Amino acid sequence: MEITGTTEVYGLIGSPVAHSISPLIHNMLAKKTGLDMTYVCFPVAGRDVRAALEGAFALGIRGMNVTVPHKQSVRALLSSVDPLADAVGAVNTLVRDGDGFTGYNTDVEGFAREAAACGILLQGAGVVVVGAGGAARGVCFSLAKEGAGRIVIANRTKEKAGRIADAVNSWKGETLVIPAGMDILSDTEKLKSLAGSGYLAVQTTSVGLYPDTESSPVDDPEFFAQAAAGIDIIYNPEETRFMKYMRQAGHPAYNGLLMLLYQGIASFELWTGRKVPKEAADEVYAAMQQEMAGRRK
Numbered sequence: 001m002e003i004t005g006t007t008e009v010y011g012l013i014g015s016p017v018a019h020s021i022s023p024l025i026h027n028m029l030a031k032k033t034g035l036d037m038t039y040v041c042f043p044v045a046g047r048d049v050r051a052a053l054e055g056a057f058a059l060g061i062r063g064m065n066v067t068v069p070h071k072q073s074v075r076a077l078l079s080s081v082d083p084l085a086d087a088v089g090a091v092n093t094l095v096r097d098g099d100g101f102t103g104y105n106t107d108v109e110g111f112a113r114e115a116a117a118c119g120i121l122l123q124g125a126g127v128v129v130v131g132a133g134g135a136a137r138g139v140c141f142s143l144a145k146e147g148a149g150r151i152v153i154a155n156r157t158k159e160k161a162g163r164i165a166d167a168v169n170s171w172k173g174e175t176l177v178i179p180a181g182m183d184i185l186s187d188t189e190k191l192k193s194l195a196g197s198g199y200l201a202v203q204t205t206s207v208g209l210y211p212d213t214e215s216s217p218v219d220d221p222e223f224f225a226q227a228a229a230g231i232d233i234i235y236n237p238e239e240t241r242f243m244k245y246m247r248q249a250g251h252p253a254y255n256g257l258l259m260l261l262y263q264g265i266a267s268f269e270l271w272t273g274r275k276v277p278k279e280a281a282d283e284v285y286a287a288m289q290q291e292m293a294g295r296r297k
């Protein structure tokens with residue numbers, strides 16, 4: 001795409017951002033939809049986030065993504081925050097408004113759209129979420145929003161699972177999420193009584209992430225045998241140990257690359273008001289897969 005005097009600039013702020021795949025997503029979407037826009041990465045340290053937002057507003061930047069470590073702290077610097085993003089406590093997308101930027105969380109939608117694309121019905125589903133970090137929070141809100149029937153969240157530090165459960169349950173107005181320690185993952189009967197059998201297992205910890213590719217936060221064959229499907233939000237490696245176990249148990253397993261694609265598409269749609277056609281989404285996904293394969297070499 002040719003950059004001209006009218007090209008609108010979008011971007012990502014975070015630290016680090018140099019290896020982000022978001023420029024690939026958004027520049028390809030711009031090309032596919034024929035919009036005169038470009039997307040670049042801005043490495044921004046914590047002390048500079050306020051100045052970066054003021055500068056971005058002054059420069060006429062229409063929208064930005066926010067990544068680690070600013071997803072929480074940026075909220076205080078926005079003119080408004082979407083109620084769902086406010087409940088999640090994390091913002092990953094900024095849309096320019098009259099006074100500054102409004103914050104949204106498209107990770108929540110990204111997870112729901114990945115599940116839909118994989119043919120996984122979240123409505124009424126029993127789900128076991130492994131991990132209780134920032135990513136798990138978005139996943140649990142997504143599950144609650146999509147009408148999951150029962151969610152067990154297991155984490156090494158049980159208190160953190162408790163905090164996510166409290167936040168989601170108070171947002172939902174019912175006891176939907178049950179916090180637990182990791183030991184529940186090997187307690188077949190208890191897990192079955194809480195999540196039902198045939199649950200969706202979602203892996204959100206950093207265990208199994210490259211280069212730690214031989215590890216899984218749960219190894220018990222019964223845990224995988226009792227599941228119906230698995231999603232690991234890691235996308236490097238392409239097949240994590242967790243996914244391998246799930247497939248060995250005879251169930252489908254998906255990595256997190258589609259979630260990454262769909263959070264990007266949701267941001268793009270918020271910025272531009274355009275609906276991304278499926279064909280364009282498929283082409284961007286193929287390019288993302290190719291990019292990741294190249295990085296793994």
Ligand code: ATR
Nearest residue numbers: 131132133134135136155156157160205206207217
């Ligand atoms: P993210 O934002 O990507 O979710 P995070 O907030 O740092 O990252 O969360 C990392 C998650 O991986 C946490 O659930 C963490 O467990 P703790 O809350 O107990 O720290 C989990 N995790 C990391 N290393 C782990 C390990 N070796 N075993 C089990 N869980 C681990």
